[in-house]
Amino acid sequence: MGSTVTALDLDLDADLAAERQHLATSRAALAQMRQRAEALFSTGDQVAGDAYAAETLGRTLARRVAELADDPTTPLFFGRLDFGPATGAPPADDDRPGDPDDGTDGWHADHAGRRYHVGRRHVTDDRGEPLVLDWRAPVSRSFYRASARDPQGVAVRRRFGFSNGTLTSFEDERLDRGEELGTASRILTAEIERPRVGPMRDIVATIQPEQDELVRADLADSICVQGAPGTGKTAVGLHRAAYLLYLHRERLRRSGVLIVGPNRTFLSYIAAVLPALGEVEVEQATVEDLVARVPVRAVDDPAVAAVKHDARMAEVLRRAVDAYIGEPAEPIMVSDGSFRWRIGLDPLHRVVEETRRERLPYATGRERVRARVVALLQRQAEARRAESPSDAWLRRMGKATPVTAFLDAVWPALTPEGLVHALLGDPQRLAAAADGLLDAEEQARLRGLATPAGAADPTAVGATEPARASARRPAPAGTKLGRTPKATKWTAADAVLIDEAAGLIERPGGFGHVVVDEAQDLSPMQCRVIARRSEHGSITLLGDLAQGTAPWAAADWRDSLRHLGKPDAVVVPLTVGFRVPAAVVAFANRLLPALAVDVPPAESLRRDGALDVRTVDDLAAATVAEVRAALAFDGSVAVIAADDAVGDLRAALDAAGVDTATVDEPAATARVTVVPATLVKGLEYDHVIVVEPAAIVAAEPRGLHRLYVVLTRAVSRLAVLHARPLPAPLG
Ligand SMILES: Nc1ncnc2c1ncn2[C@@H]1O[C@H](COP(=O)(O)OP(=O)(O)OP(=O)(O)O)[C@@H](O)[C@H]1O
Secondary structure: OOOOOOHHHHHHHHHHHHHHHHHHHHHHHHHHHHHHHHHHHHHHHHHOOOHHHHHHHHHHHHHHHHHOOOOOOOOOEEEEEEEOOOOOOOOOOOOOOOOOOOOOOOOOHHHOOOEEEEEOOOEEOOOOOEEEEEOOOHHHHHHHHOOOOOOOOEEEEEEEEEEOOEEEEEEEEEHHHOOOOHHHOHHHHHHHHOOOOOOOOOOHHHOOHHHHHHHOOOOOOOEEEEEOOOOOHHHHHHHHHHHHHHHOHHHHHHHOEEEEOOOHHHHHHHOOHHHHOOOOOOEEEOHHHHOOOOOEEEOOOHHHHHHHOOOHHHHHHHHHHHOOOOOOOOOEEEEEOOEEEEEOHHHHHHHHHHHHHOOOOHHHHHHHHHHHHHHHHHHHHHHHHOOOOOHHHHHHHHHOHHHHHHHHHHOOOOOHHHHHHHHHHOHHHHHHHHOOOOOHHHHHHHOOOOOOOOOOOOOOOOOOHHHHHHHHOOOOOOOEOOOOOOOOEEEHHHHHHHHHHHHHHOOOOOOOEEEEOOHHHOOHHHHHHHHHHOOOOEEEEEEOHHHOOOOOOOOOHHHHHHHOOOOOOEEEEEOEEOOOOHHHHHHHHOOHHHHOOOOOOOEEOOOOOEEEEEEOOOHHHHHHHHHHHHOOOOOOEEEEEOHHHHHHHHHHHHHOOOOEEEOOOOOOOOOEEEEEHHHOOOOOEEEEEEEOHHHHHHOOOOHHHHHHHHHOOEEEEEEEEEOOOOOHHHO
């Protein structure tokens, strides 16, 4: 084709120029909104009535300023909706014009003939007219859900292409003429094929309809998303958090939203997504962070950890707490000036029994018993003195030595650490609590006495590779019980038990919504950690049973949901992959039959990408050569190997003059990261070089699952280098 300029080209140029103008106007308006917020912030203390009000206002305004930050490299809007003229009557079961638009209708008469730009946040001009609509606004929903079959009143959907914040192109779908691009959209393709660098980005511009359905699920709904690698589970969870915060701002600001991820590396990888969407107040934590009441200074043998993470421990602990509640043995006598009050054994029995039946948190129960004893004293005093005692009298009675002594005898004060310390340190106490739940061998393991099952000599001829690998690691020492809880060296599993105990003793505070990523790896007891924090809220559970690498990894989401206290949550599959190219998915999927999980197969949207599986003699030299070749392309490069091979590979790359980073240095400028296999879950890199799969598999009991995770990290290219034979399913 020649370069004849057609009328259509001129139209397109004019359109593009107009859109650029709208972008410039919107940016200027956002800058003004921010300036106004900053001006309010600096004068906030003058308008607020008192110091407290000034502080609250200051915080609100500071947040507003942060929310209005404009990142010149991210587009302020990414789409446009042109609603057609209102025609015909609305369907009978639908909203009427003028009804509040809840976004669930197919009738948009209120929007007929209007045009909206859809972006990351609302931007209005100085008269309050919208220049950009937040992607979470009800009307923006049509940007994600309208289709040729159900246009929802939209005549044209326009998507914009950007390069470094500059608007470079657009793509129209005339839904009113039955045109729809779906996943054939050039702009979607460019976005998913974009070379990855740095931390995770939001996907607001290209959320797909089945993802949007999850993102916009009701706050009351708990959902579980089962999705193959790269189907956007993490993205969906983060966008759901942002969406719920938008819709229920005040409520969730009070109760809070929590994101739980598998480790710090992952949390720092996703940390920038919510702030980029204007959400700066979401707490992100690992389960270890949530249970960090005690420092972890010891490591359990896997067989011991398995018992501590078992759901039966919840009942053991509950019984252990109950066992502290005793029977009253003698009456209470309190001297009160010239009076002496006496409460006999019968009423005391009734008080304890009644309180026990209420099944309150233990510490609340203790205070309830105290209050009931004081009430009995009060009744006697009133009968004798014919007047109501003062509050000070009630407080004094509550603290009277005989009352406290009674409480200490029948309902002693208890700390979570103290409870677990006593349970692990006292065989009789443990035997009583575990009777019929844990066998003698399991009880011995809890007390650190039993030889862990299967702990044959790891160096013996014929010992399995996992046994040899674990022999290279320092032997786990288990809990080192000191004389007091403080002097005890606790393990990570102990911290979970202590959190369970805390939940029995005190009523924990909860979040309005909790998003749990990589949830397939949670043990039943870890699920309960989260259940306690979402008892009155909802959860979004994200994971892939095929990627379960923990010894207690879930085999069925129903079990996890039960432990999470949300047995009725729906399990929704996501099956379209946005990360891993089809050829790489096909290679990794060869492992699936060996993983013993029932998961729906996923299909990749990506037809591009390259897979190269090679036998090599010298792994280090081949890795260096492969990294050099990868650096010729754009994007990030990761070398992934068994944990104990990482040091040598990094040294080889350093020696060859290749600058490398570790996963713990997210700000590092090096494009090459050397990643231990156990830390790569949830992450992605443009070009992935997997070194010696057999060693990755051999390093741990669920090594094949680990390898499946490792092989599904590549966005564009995967090279697999091996000196030993490939694990059977891949060979
Ligand atoms: N609708 C979308 N548009 C563009 N990119 C998307 C979309 N959905 C997901 N992605 C991209 O696909 C990649 C994988 O997404 P994400 O990490 O959320 O997947 P995941 O299911 O959590 O993967 P894993 O199981 O490996 O943890 C990310 O780069 C994400 O930005």
